[in-house]
Amino acid sequence: MCLLLTACAAITATLLWYFRDADKDLRLGFLALMYWGAALMWTVDGFFCVAEGEPFLDLSANDALLGLVIVVCGLIVWLLSLLIRDPRQKVLPGIRRA
Amino acid sequence: MACFLAPVAEAIVVSAIKKNVEHKEAAACRQAAEDAPAETAAATAAIPFSRKLGWLSKMLWGGSFLLAIEHIWHGEVVPWPPFLTAMNNPADIQPMLTEILAVGGAMMVVVTAAWLLMLLAVKRLENKAAQTPLAAGGEG
Numbered sequence: 317m318c319l320l321l322t323a324c325a326a327i328t329a330t331l332l333w334y335f336r337d338a339d340k341d342l343r344l345g346f347l348a349l350m351y352w353g354a355a356l357m358w359t360v361d362g363f364f365c366v367a368e369g370e371p372f373l374d375l376s377a378n379d380a381l382l383g384l385v386i387v388v389c390g391l392i393v394w395l396l397s398l399l400i401r402d403p404r405q406k407v408l409p410g411i412r413r414a
Numbered sequence: 415m416a417c418f419l420a421p422v423a424e425a426i427v428v429s430a431i432k433k434n435v436e437h438k439e440a441a442a443c444r445q446a447a448e449d450a451p452a453e454t455a456a457a458t459a460a461i462p463f464s465r466k467l468g469w470l471s472k473m474l475w476g477g478s479f480l481l482a483i484e485h486i487w488h489g490e491v492v493p494w495p496p497f498l499t500a501m502n503n504p505a506d507i508q509p510m511l512t513e514i515l516a517v518g519g520a521m522m523v524v525v526t527a528a529w530l531l532m533l534l535a536v537k538r539l540e541n542k543a544a545q546t547p548l549a550a551g552g553e554g
Contacts, residue, residue: 346472350473352528353473358481
């Protein structure tokens, strides 16, 4: 489930990057690359699991919860990078106004 | 056990190379602007190699980070020394190193291969754009 959820997140982020992030303001390319990297790594891990006689996908509820935690962690990293890079120049003026 | 350490090692190397390439590209760009200002705009139309290295770096750092979360979830990585639970038992160290080399190495190869495919696709798009400059310019 972890692999499936990360792959779904990667596909969603890629589609959003392609259709909604023409000015690269949202740094969705970074989010998509992060999820794709993880999805590829878990795919490799899945093949090694099969070689050891384990199933390719772990469909347990615990692994689904882990998948959700991982997707949320990816979103947090992306949000932090967005706030630090601040491509729309909104963070510093906002802090000054507050 | 700690397979994400191999992609982390590659990410460190790629990040260092990227910084180096960025410096060289900036110097080359300055030199080109001084020598032939008119040609600089055409030269900068292609995606710089440092940016392409950035894609690999993001995949490696991002993927390793998310894999590290999984290892923390499974209790294989802890926030106190020696950080890897396999290090507590000397009998587990050898299998851990084998896993880092085998699984982590395969992860490095697959992510790098995916990046190379990306580069091929981008190269084709760049060639296509170079062959139809009027159409590309007209859209902008």
